[in-house]
Amino acid sequence: MARVVGHIDLDYFYAQVEEVEEPSLKSRPVIVCVFSGRTDDSGVVSTANYKARELGVHSGMPIALAKKKLGGKDAAVIKMEHEKYEAVSGRIMEELEDRVDVLEPTGIDEAFFDITASTGGDYSKAVEAAESIKRAIFERERLTSSVGLGRSKIIAKLGSDMAKPDGLKVIVPEETEAFLASIPVTKLYGIGPKTSATLSSMGIRTAGELAGAQPADLERAFGRKFGAYLVAAATGTDADPVVAGLEPTQFSRIITLRRDTREPLEAFDQLSKGIERVHQKLIDSGKAFRTVTAIGILADLSIKTKSRSFEAPVDDVAVLRDVTLSLFEDLSRSVARDFRRVGVRVSGLSAVDSQSSLTQFLRPAR
DNA sequence: TCGCCCTCCTC
DNA sequence: CCATGTGAGGGCGA
Numbered sequence: 001m002a003r004v005v006g007h008i009d010l011d012y013f014y015a016q017v018e019e020v021e022e023p024s025l026k027s028r029p030v031i032v033c034v035f036s037g038r039t040d041d042s043g044v045v046s047t048a049n050y051k052a053r054e055l056g057v058h059s060g061m062p063i064a065l066a067k068k069k070l071g072g073k074d075a076a077v078i079k080m081e082h083e084k085y086e087a088v089s090g091r092i093m094e095e096l097e098d099r100v101d102v103l104e105p106t107g108i109d110e111a112f113f114d115i116t117a118s119t120g121g122d123y124s125k126a127v128e129a130a131e132s133i134k135r136a137i138f139e140r141e142r143l144t145s146s147v148g149l150g151r152s153k154i155i156a157k158l159g160s161d162m163a164k165p166d167g168l169k170v171i172v173p174e175e176t177e178a179f180l181a182s183i184p185v186t187k188l189y190g191i192g193p194k195t196s197a198t199l200s201s202m203g204i205r206t207a208g209e210l211a212g213a214q215p216a217d218l219e220r221a222f223g224r225k226f227g228a229y230l231v232a233a234a235t236g237t238d239a240d241p242v243v244a245g246l247e248p249t250q251f252s253r254i255i256t257l258r259r260d261t262r263e264p265l266e267a268f269d270q271l272s273k274g275i276e277r278v279h280q281k282l283i284d285s286g287k288a289f290r291t292v293t294a295i296g297i298l299a300d301l302s303i304k305t306k307s308r309s310f311e312a313p314v315d316d317v318a319v320l321r322d323v324t325l326s327l328f329e330d331l332s333r334s335v336a337r338d339f340r341r342v343g344v345r346v347s348g349l350s351a352v353d354s355q356s357s358l359t360q361f362l363r364p365a366r
Numbered sequence: 367t368c369g370c371c372c373t374c375c376t377c
Numbered sequence: 378c379c380a381t382g383t384g385a386g387g388g389c390g391a
Contacts, residue, residue, distance in 0.1 A: 014377065032377080034381040044381050046377050059377050062379040080377090080381090107376055107384090192374050223388065226373095254382060291368085301380070307369060341381085372388080377381100 001121040002173040005242060006100070006113045006130060007148045007156035010092070010137075011165040013109035014047040017088050018078050020142045029055055029075040033063050036256035041067065046080050050165065085109075092137055099133050102242045110160075112153055114242035123149065123172050130168050151176060152238045157189045176236040181208035188233045195222070210234035247349070251281040252295070254343030260299050262335065264328040267296075267342045275324055275344055279317040282346065288313035290348030292320060294327035297341035306331045313350045320346070 010016065014032040019025045029052035035043040041064040048057045048066075055073060057066045067077065089108045097103050100113035119125040130147045137145055144166035148159020151173040159169035171179050184206055186196045198221060204210050210218075211234040219227030232238035253274035261267060282289065293307035306327045314320070324344050332339075 009376095012377085034377090036381065042379075042381095044377095044379085046381075048377095060380080065378050065380095068378085082382095085377095109377075190374065194373060225387065248384075249386095250384065252383060256381070293369090303371080305370060309368065343382090345384095368391085370389090373386090375385080376383090 001116065003114065003151050004116045004119050004121060004123065004126045005150060005153055005156045006115060006126070007153065007160040008096070008111055008113065008133065008145055009147075009160045009164065010089075010109040010143055010145045012047050012049050013089075013143075014080060014085055015049040015052075015078075016143055017085055018076075019049065025049075025076050027051075029057070029070050029073055030078065031057060031063075031066055031070070031075065032078050032080050033066075034080050035063070038256060038258065042256075088141060088143070092141060092143070095136055095140060096133065099129070099136065102244050104242045104244060104246065112156065112242045123170060127168065127170055130170075134166075134168065150236070152232075152236055153240050153242065154189055154233050154238050155179075155236050158183065158187060161187065171236075177211075180211065180234065180236055181206065183207040185210055185234075190226075190229065190233065198222070207234045248285065248287075249349060250345055250347035251278050251285075251349075252293075252343055252345035253278050254295060254297070254341055256341045257339060260338035260340050262332050262338045264325065264332045267332075267339055268325045268328050271324070271342050271344060272321075275321055276317070278344055278346055279320055282315060282349075285349075286352055287349040288315040288352045289320075289346035290314070290350070291346065292323045292327065293345040293347065294324055294331050295343035295345060296328075296331050296335060296339045297343075298335060299337045299340050301340070304331060304335055306334070307345075309348065313348075313352070315352055320344075 015030045018030060030049040031045045031052050032047045033043055034046050043063045045059055045061045045066050056069050085108055093105055100115050101117045102114040103111055105111040115126055115129055126149050130149055134145055137143055146160045146163040147168045148156040148163055150156045150159055150171040155171050155176060159171055163169040185191050185199050204213055215231050218230050255271055255274050257270055290313050291307055291309040293305050296304045308323055
């Protein structure tokens, strides 16, 4: 039986949440911004609604430039409030959980789902299910979303992308090959500027051309894993399953310094709250770490890291702080210019269970 | 396996 | 023109 995989994406999520909260925004260009705090306008646009996009504003654009483009257009410039969007996202994911066979959230505003079993592989049933999902989200949160349906994750993702905004795109299994033929490789998930440039130099610009390439050539150019992935992506035959309940493998926090510096203590001080946040994430998820990484983004935006691993998992925030500081001392000695941004990452995560909750054995739960 | 780097993803 | 923040995954040398 053909798989029925879906990908759902909430339209211009942060900005749309703001529009729902304040409906008068709907008639205006809206940008939701991350302010770095260096100067009044330093930072970037995280999300722009379609009115702002029409004026040439997009994600990742510096706020100052976006403001220039939006000057005199009655635009709303809104500071991002992550917790608010997390809450909305959480409610939507719960709703989705109830309506699909398997749900795999892949970000705050998107998820893969599998409805093969509940539809029996029938794509007309799948379309009804997808429409019902879109309707449920709209009725509950007044948010529009876009959905793609197809036989694999890559196809479903391509579909949701094409369906935006507020659309549904179905690629039935039999049409997959014809559908892919003329799709530019840059549209395929996992193919960014570097990969597409290399492919282009090999004379490959569409998925159809990629499908016709020699797997051996791809593997030589991109490595074994990624080469195989490219073949699967181009032919729509990726078998990667939708998986529920994936655990995070790392937590990190990166901040922009108030001024460029190479002083480890100055960097560490400003990162201090970030370290607490990372530790809080560990507590919330019940995890311990084995590796700490200090991250430095230098004045020229190049990235340098230093990391240290422990033999056994650690969950002590004091250790995290001490190691981070000492890594920044090392890092600072090894760089040729100042830090612009600094961060900390914990990885090698494992569940803190039996050891620390030995009391469970002494006093069994009910 | 570790440490470091690169690429990509999303907004 | 100024350039945020989070996470996944893989390659490679030691």
